[in-house]
Amino acid sequence: MSQTTVRTWDEFMEGVWRQNPVFVMVLGLCPALAVTVSAVNALSMGLATTFVLTCSCVLVSLLRKLIPKEVRIATYIVIIATFVTVVDYLIQAVSLALYDALGAFIQLIVVNCIILGRAEAHASKNPPFKAMVNALGMSLGFTIGLFALGAVREILGAGKLFGVALFGANFQPWVVMVLPPGGFFVLGMWLLVFAAVARRKQRKLAEVAQNA
Amino acid sequence: MSIEIRSAPHIKGPKSVEQIMRHVVWSLLPICAFYVYQYGLSAMASLVVVTGSCLLAERWFVKTGTQSGDISDYSAVITGLLLALSLPPGFPLWMGAVAGLVAIALGKALFGGIGFNVFNPALVGRAFAQAAFPQAIATYTPSFLPGRFHEMIPSSMALPLMQPADVAAWLKLKQLDALAGATPLAKWKFEGVLAGAEELITSLSGHMAVGPSPALILVCGAYLALRRYMDWRIPAAILGSAALTAWLLFAFDGTRYPNPFFMLFSGGLILGAVYMATDMATSPVTPRGMWVYGALIGILTVVIRYYSGLPEGVMYAILLGNAATPLIEKITQPTPFGKGASSLLGRQKKGASYPLHPGYISREDAGAVTPKKRFLPNKPKKQDREP
Numbered sequence: 001m002s003q004t005t006v007r008t009w010d011e012f013m014e015g016v017w018r019q020n021p022v023f024v025m026v027l028g029l030c031p032a033l034a035v036t037v038s039a040v041n042a043l044s045m046g047l048a049t050t051f052v053l054t055c056s057c058v059l060v061s062l063l064r065k066l067i068p069k070e071v072r073i074a075t076y077i078v079i080i081a082t083f084v085t086v087v088d089y090l091i092q093a094v095s096l097a098l099y100d101a102l103g104a105f106i107q108l109i110v111v112n113c114i115i116l117g118r119a120e121a122h123a124s125k126n127p128p129f130k131a132m133v134n135a136l137g138m139s140l141g142f143t144i145g146l147f148a149l150g151a152v153r154e155i156l157g158a159g160k161l162f163g164v165a166l167f168g169a170n171f172q173p174w175v176v177m178v179l180p181p182g183g184f185f186v187l188g189m190w191l192l193v194f195a196a197v198a199r200r201k202q203r204k205l206a207e208v209a210q211n212a
Numbered sequence: 213m214s215i216e217i218r219s220a221p222h223i224k225g226p227k228s229v230e231q232i233m234r235h236v237v238w239s240l241l242p243i244c245a246f247y248v249y250q251y252g253l254s255a256m257a258s259l260v261v262v263t264g265s266c267l268l269a270e271r272w273f274v275k276t277g278t279q280s281g282d283i284s285d286y287s288a289v290i291t292g293l294l295l296a297l298s299l300p301p302g303f304p305l306w307m308g309a310v311a312g313l314v315a316i317a318l319g320k321a322l323f324g325g326i327g328f329n330v331f332n333p334a335l336v337g338r339a340f341a342q343a344a345f346p347q348a349i350a351t352y353t354p355s356f357l358p359g360r361f362h363e364m365i366p367s368s369m370a371l372p373l374m375q376p377a378d379v380a381a382w383l384k385l386k387q388l389d390a391l392a393g394a395t396p397l398a399k400w401k402f403e404g405v406l407a408g409a410e411e412l413i414t415s416l417s418g419h420m421a422v423g424p425s426p427a428l429i430l431v432c433g434a435y436l437a438l439r440r441y442m443d444w445r446i447p448a449a450i451l452g453s454a455a456l457t458a459w460l461l462f463a464f465d466g467t468r469y470p471n472p473f474f475m476l477f478s479g480g481l482i483l484g485a486v487y488m489a490t491d492m493a494t495s496p497v498t499p500r501g502m503w504v505y506g507a508l509i510g511i512l513t514v515v516i517r518y519y520s521g522l523p524e525g526v527m528y529a530i531l532l533g534n535a536a537t538p539l540i541e542k543i544t545q546p547t548p549f550g551k552g553a554s555s556l557l558g559r560q561k562k563g564a565s566y567p568l569h570p571g572y573i574s575r576e577d578a579g580a581v582t583p584k585k586r587f588l589p590n591k592p593k594k595q596d597r598e599p
Contacts, residue, residue, distance in 0.1 A: 159373070172307075172375040176343035185318075 008133055015138030021114045022145025022187075023194040028114045032146055033183035035105050039162050042150025044098055046143025048091065048106060052083040053115050053142075054135045057123040061131035064124045076119045077110065084109045114142060145190075152186045153177045227441075229326070232492075233286035235441045239432040240293050240487070247424045250415065251301035251353070252360025254368040261305045263292030265312030273321035287326050291315055294334040294487055297424055298480055298527070299341065300352045302365030302379060306372040307348055311341040331534045332491045335527050342527070351379050352395050352421035354388065395421045396478045397523040400470055409473035426482040433486035442490050445499060449506020450485040450513075451476060457514040469518065481513060484526040494534040501537075501544035508540075509533040 021027045031049070036042045056079045060067075067075045088106050092099045099106070109115065118138055123131040154160055157178035159171030176182045248255045270288035295315055299308060315337025323329045342349050353365050367376035396407040415425035436442040458472035476482070489495060489509055496505050509529045516525025 167373055170374045172304075172345065172348075172370070172373060174344040175346055176340065179343065181343060 011130060011133045012137040012140075015134060015136075015141040016144065017141070019138075020141040020145060020194070021138055022142060022149075023191060024198075025114075026191070027117065028112050028142060029187070030108065031105050031112065032149060033180065033187065035102055036146055036150040036153055036183060036186075037157065037178050038101075038154040038160075039147060039150040040098070041101050042146040043143065044091070045102060045105065046139070046146045048087045048102075049109055049112065049115070049142055050136070050139035051087055052080060052109050053118060053139045054132060055083045056080045056115060057118055057131045057135035058128050060119045060123040061126060061128040067124070072124065073116070073120070076116060076124075080115050080119070081110050114138065148190055149183065149186050152189075153182055157182060229287075230285045232441050233290060235439060236436065236487075237286050237289050237293070239436050240290065240297075243297065243424045243428055243432055244293060246415075246428055247297060247301070250355040250424070251365075252357070253363065254360075254365040255301040257305060257364065257368060258299065258301060258303060258308055259293060259296045262296040262299070262308040262312045263289055265309040266292035266295070266316050269313045269316035269321070273316065274325070277321060277325075285326060288316060291320070291333045291337070294483075295337045297483060298334065298338050298488075300349060300421075302351065302353045302367040302376075303341075304345075304348055304370035304376045305368055306370060307341060307345050310344070311337040314340040327493050329493050330537075331531055332488050332494050335488055335531055335534075338527055339531060348376055350398070351376075353379060353383070354421050355415065357386065395523065396474075397517065400474070400478075401517075401523040406470050406474055407478065409471070409477050412474070412477035422478075423480055423483060426477045429482050429486050436486075442486075443495075443502060445502040446490045446495055446506045447485040449503045450489055450510040451481070453507040453510030454481060454485075454514050455510075457511050461514070461518070475514060475517070479517075479524045480526045484513075484530055485509070488526075489530050489533060494537060496537050496541045496544065498541055498544045498546055500546070501540045504540050504544060505533050505537060508536060 015021065019025055022029075022032050028049075031045055035045045056076070059079050060076055063075075063079075084107060087109070091102070091106060118135055122134050126134070151161060154162075155166065156174045157176075158173055159165055159167045165171070174182070177186070244259055248259070266288045274282055292312055292315075295312060296308065299311070315333045318340065319331055319333030319336030320326065320329045338349075348367070351367060365379065366382050367379050370376035394402075396412060399405045399407070412422065413425070413427050415422045415427075433442065433447060437444040437447075455472045455476055458469070458475035461469040462471050485506075489506070496502055509526075509532075512529035512532055513525045516522060516528055522528075
């Protein structure tokens with residue numbers, strides 16, 4: 001692999017693993033806790049955010065030299081809101097059931113701190129391609145986070161995954177998992193798992209460094 | 213010569229954590245035995261499985277995590293036994309195991325192990341079970357059923373993750389109506405049927421869905437209090453304030469509110485007051501604080517029972533009391549020895565300025581330099597330093 005490919009891949013993996021928005025930065029928890037009752041909701045929320053994040057980051061990056069520093073936040077919000085409106089109407093047209101299930105949280109993508117944070121911290125300082133790769137990595141990380149939450153909550157809370165019953169008709173649903181506390185329990189559990197994996201990786205790296 | 217300045221206690225007693233916990237377990241054994249006598253095989257299985265799950269979870273967390281404590285200190289046994297006693301006897305065993313695991317994991321390991329927990333672990337487990345399996349936890353069966361030592365209550369043996377069998381149908385086979393399975397509190401709340409206090413105290417009359425006998429719990433609690441393994445103030449405050457609140461309401465409108473004896477001896481109030489609220493890590497250490505804490509729990513219990521959708525309120529009342537404990541300790545700090553007279557003159561503020569660490573008080577008295585002063589621009593004087 002050439003050096004640029006490695007760098008691009010690194011940039012992409014930044015959001016998926018090292019700075020995962022849900023599990024490492026713990027950002028965007030409002031949708032992460034509220035819409036992850038089922039895997040389908042979680043995935044579609046992730047895809048909607050992917051679209052908004054990637055498009056707005058590319059546009060912000062393209063316009064980064066035109067936007068005056070004093071009004072940059074307002075400009076970013078206008079750009080983000082434009083893409084959120086697009087996604088809002090799109091979901092409404094494709095599936096009204098999904099639109100009702102996600103409720104106000106589609107519109108609330110506008111105020112998702114991951115998107116504004118990426119626009120401010122990364123897209124406004126980097127060329128469009130780099131901004132796009134970073135945004136795609138971040139959105140993949142966010143989607144994985146939402147899916148991890150949604151899958152566990154759907155499996156325990158309803159005995160299903162993507163609406164397919166896993167345990168037969170006699171399954172005892174854990175009511176708490178589809179309620180708000182369940183979201184916090186599952187999120188805490190995943191944070192624990194991620195921290196444990198990260199720590200183990202760090203220890204291995206240290207061992208390798210010591211042996212070398 | 214160096215003099216060590218340190219906070220109270222200066223006199224060490226022979227009691228260790230392990231010893232205290234062992235005595236609590238011993239005092240729980242008669243209660244468990246009577247509970248098994250009441251409900252038979254299912255109660256036995258429930259006690260064993262829930263306690264086993266708590267012990268396994270404790271072992272695992274102590275081994276893998278950095279939390280303090282060890283399985284040999286008996287605290288996980290107490291958590292398991294209390295949790296099992298507070299669940300219905302026919303509670304599916306796999307749900308009991310989940311509740312036990314959650315009790316230790318969320319209630320204890322998360323905070324760093326024994327002594328660091330904010331909430332009573334057994335009640336955390338029960339609250340989780342209440343939120344996750346609201347139907348199963350409200351399904352009681354009557355006590356002293358014939359043949360209880362030969363067969364299990366069918367709901368106990370539910371397969372993991374599966375729904376328990378229908379208890380109402382099983383009761384019908386035994387020529388009992390489904391209502392026999394309701395607890396006295398639920399019967400009063402939803403049907404207006406009042407059980408007599410004399411039946412409730414002993415739990416000896418059959419065909420009532422009651423927990424372990426309040427009289428027996430009081431006797432075992434009295435043993436603990438006499439041996440000073442438990443402070444008598446907390447149960448006294450809880451029962452006193454609950455009785456007083458219930459009596460005032462009863463005097464106000466005798467037709468709408470039940471008599472205070474029914475309030476005291478039904479549900480889990482006695483078990484909660486004697487064994488759960490007195491958990492040393494989660495209740496105040498100051499004597500005045502204990503009275504405040506107990507009064508809060510007693511009043512909350514009666515209020516939840518009367519004015520909420522739930523028939524029983526002891527669990528949430530104690531959890532709320534646990535949450536208020538640091539605050540209660542802060543406002544009920546005893547006046548240090550020697551500070552009382554000057555506070556009467558109004559020269560000094562009553563109470564301590566560092567409420568949660570009495571050690572600071574005695575160090576200030578000795579004229580030692582507080583760490584804060586070292587950060588001031590002018591350096592501390594030379595004689596303050598140790599030669």
